[in-house]
Amino acid sequence: MTWALDHIGDIMFRAGQHAWLAGLPLVLGLVIALPLGWLAARRPRLRALLLTTTGLLYTIPSLALFILLPPLLGTKILDPVNVIVAMTVYTVALLTRTVADGLFSVDGSTQQAAIAMGYGSFARFRAVDLPLAVPVIAAGLRVAAVSNVSIVSVSSLIGISQLGYFLTDGYARSFPTEVWVGIVACLLLALVFDLVIQVVSRVLTPWTRTVAA
Amino acid sequence: MIRFEGVTKRYADASGTESGDGSVAVDDLTLEAPTGKITVLVGPSGCGKTTTLRMVNRMITPTSGTISIDGRDTASLDVAELRRGIGYVIQHAGLFPHRTVLDNVTTVPRLLGTDKRTARSRAMELIERVGLDPAMARRYPAQLSGGQQQRVGVARALAADPPVMLMDEPFSAVDPVVREQLQNEFLRLQSDLGKTILFVTHDIDEAVKLGDQVAVLRVGGVLAQLDSPATLLADPVDDFVAGFVGRDRGYRALSFAAAPELSLADEPTVSLGASADDVRAVGTPWVLCVGDAGEPLGWVRAAAVESEVTRTVLHRGGTVASTTGSLRALLDAALSSPSGRGVVADADGRLVGTIRAAEVIPAIEARRDAAASPTSAEEATAR
Ligand SMILES: Nc1ncnc2c1ncn2[C@@H]1O[C@H](COP(=O)(O)OP(=O)(O)O)[C@@H](O)[C@H]1O
Ligand SMILES: [Mg+2]
Numbered sequence: 001m002t003w004a005l006d007h008i009g010d011i012m013f014r015a016g017q018h019a020w021l022a023g024l025p026l027v028l029g030l031v032i033a034l035p036l037g038w039l040a041a042r043r044p045r046l047r048a049l050l051l052t053t054t055g056l057l058y059t060i061p062s063l064a065l066f067i068l069l070p071p072l073l074g075t076k077i078l079d080p081v082n083v084i085v086a087m088t089v090y091t092v093a094l095l096t097r098t099v100a101d102g103l104f105s106v107d108g109s110t111q112q113a114a115i116a117m118g119y120g121s122f123a124r125f126r127a128v129d130l131p132l133a134v135p136v137i138a139a140g141l142r143v144a145a146v147s148n149v150s151i152v153s154v155s156s157l158i159g160i161s162q163l164g165y166f167l168t169d170g171y172a173r174s175f176p177t178e179v180w181v182g183i184v185a186c187l188l189l190a191l192v193f194d195l196v197i198q199v200v201s202r203v204l205t206p207w208t209r210t211v212a213a
Numbered sequence: 214m215i216r217f218e219g220v221t222k223r224y225a226d227a228s229g230t231e232s233g234d235g236s237v238a239v240d241d242l243t244l245e246a247p248t249g250k251i252t253v254l255v256g257p258s259g260c261g262k263t264t265t266l267r268m269v270n271r272m273i274t275p276t277s278g279t280i281s282i283d284g285r286d287t288a289s290l291d292v293a294e295l296r297r298g299i300g301y302v303i304q305h306a307g308l309f310p311h312r313t314v315l316d317n318v319t320t321v322p323r324l325l326g327t328d329k330r331t332a333r334s335r336a337m338e339l340i341e342r343v344g345l346d347p348a349m350a351r352r353y354p355a356q357l358s359g360g361q362q363q364r365v366g367v368a369r370a371l372a373a374d375p376p377v378m379l380m381d382e383p384f385s386a387v388d389p390v391v392r393e394q395l396q397n398e399f400l401r402l403q404s405d406l407g408k409t410i411l412f413v414t415h416d417i418d419e420a421v422k423l424g425d426q427v428a429v430l431r432v433g434g435v436l437a438q439l440d441s442p443a444t445l446l447a448d449p450v451d452d453f454v455a456g457f458v459g460r461d462r463g464y465r466a467l468s469f470a471a472a473p474e475l476s477l478a479d480e481p482t483v484s485l486g487a488s489a490d491d492v493r494a495v496g497t498p499w500v501l502c503v504g505d506a507g508e509p510l511g512w513v514r515a516a517a518v519e520s521e522v523t524r525t526v527l528h529r530g531g532t533v534a535s536t537t538g539s540l541r542a543l544l545d546a547a548l549s550s551p552s553g554r555g556v557v558a559d560a561d562g563r564l565v566g567t568i569r570a571a572e573v574i575p576a577i578e579a580r581r582d583a584a585a586s587p588t589s590a591e592e593a594t595a596r
Contacts, residue, residue: 090410107307109304109306112303113306116270117321118292118324119324120293132311207312
């Protein structure tokens with residue numbers, strides 16, 4: 001406890017880095033997964049291809065991705081961009097299916113009604129399907145957020161600064177307190193992400209809090 | 214007017230082509246739904262009703278044939294514009310769960326560019342017009358009963374005041390009592406609005422009740438008969454239609470025959486609170502009790518009155534026919550009356566007199582004889 005208090009400045013700084021490395025990919029990944037999920041939901045022939053491909057991406061070990069990306073992107077091994085890109089890949093891998101599922105979850109008669117009222121396909125996506133898919137997408141985002149927070153810590157093995165540093169450093173120095181501080185800090189950060197996503201989802205879906213008649 | 218001309222819809226078979234022997238959902242349909250009238254499409258499940266309806270707003274493209282609205286081929290119109298000019302109501306209402314009732318109703322006007330305030334004030338009018346409490350406007354669909362959701366569905370379809378309405382089993386998913394209310398209010402609304410309506414149902418009773426004309430389809434999407442409800446019941450073209458319109462059709466057809474002026478018997482009456490002696494003084498086993506405004510309340514069995522006539526001793530099994538009603542209602546009043554004397558009231562609900570079944574039957578026979586002679590084949594309708 002005293003160790004944590006003595007190093008609070010360092011912990012907060014690395015927590016900030018960690019939040020950035022895990023959070024920015026969450027947003028980027030969502031932006032990419034939305035059109036992909038939409039395609040997967042609308043085009044039966046593309047669906048299997050998209051969902052299998054994106055699903056496979058998630059099986060690439062993170063360390064391999066952190067090491068493979070620099071030559072592909074022309075970045076230095078220590079460049080945090082590698083982590084951002086890798087985490088975005090994982091987020092897309094998780095969210096494409098979620099977005100497709102969310103769009104599928106929209107009631108058929110609601111969609112038929114929207115079509116019959118003369119919504120074009122993009123307008124319908126924006127005004128009807130997407131808002132109704134928010135609860136499902138938010139659930140997927142929560143999983144992706146926790147997954148990102150945990151995977152980002154691996155990047156300390158290639159020397160990227162974030163909370164994972166306390167795990168590798170504590171292990172190297174055989175100093176369990178530091179390892180525990182790293183674990184707890186990661187947990188708290190994941191909780192914060194979870195909370196933010198839940199709050200935003202609630203604000204976006206006032207209709208889900210009504211009591212059925 | 215909506216006009217189908219040789220419209221066929223063949224769904225793709227397993228090989229994915231529409232040309233092979235894919236299943237035919239609608240087969241060479243030629244039909245006119247006249248302006249301002251309700252045309253009902255009725256038939257067993259899978260006979261192509263929904264397909265027919267959805268070809269009008271091009272949610273389904275016909276394999277061949279043309280559909281025109283007021284002479285304009287729908288295929289030549291902009292599809293979004295076409296759809297915004299057609300109200301569409303479906304079985305489970307299909308309301309947008311994420312929008313309030315008010316915002317559901319303003320959907321099409323907003324798509325058409327009406328400003329928010331105008332759209333909302335018109336929507337409020339419509340919400341009241343379809344029989345909803347204005348306080349419901351701020352609720353979400355999940356907070357409404359099935360019947361209320363269906364009313365919102367109708368209000369939403371009417372919001373942009375489209376000349377044409379397509380309704381696909383709109384009242385099928387609600388319980389019978391609510392369904393009857395919705396049907397009656399729908400007819401009242403239509404008598405004000407005079408929309409051109411294509412209405413789909415699998416329920417022949419609903420078809421006969423709501424339709425100005427009824428089109429019976431058989432499986433395979435073939436039009437079996439297109440006629441007025443009265444003609445459909447009186448003269449089904451074949452065994453399929455006869456079987457489909459069902460039993461009791463001789464009796465049900467009387468719904469479409471206006472009650473003729475028959476001489477009614479004067480009926481002695483008592484009021485609530487009349488003593489047992491008063492009731493027995495009438496001298497018949499069953500005595501009719503009326504309210505202050507002369508409205509029939511129910512029959513009283515003279516022997517059952519202990520001290521005075523109270524509401525609890527009233528027999529309520531008898532129906533009341535109206536002088537402006539149908540022959541069916543008149544006959545039913547006589548048949549359902551415990552005294553055998555059918556109660557007849559005027560349009561304001563005041564007792565006029567009673568009539569026996571044996572006196573109604575000659576009127577029914579006279580009507581049939583008149584219909585059989587070619588000079589007076591005109592049919593009186595009760596609606
Ligand atoms: N999208 C579709 N693909 C293939 N067949 C269909 C499709 N939609 C409907 N059908 C078939 O067309 C026929 C008519 O269907 P439908 O118009 O829905 O009937 P109804 O509304 O009278 O119950 C049915 O045999 C149904 O199985
Ligand atoms: Mg149907």
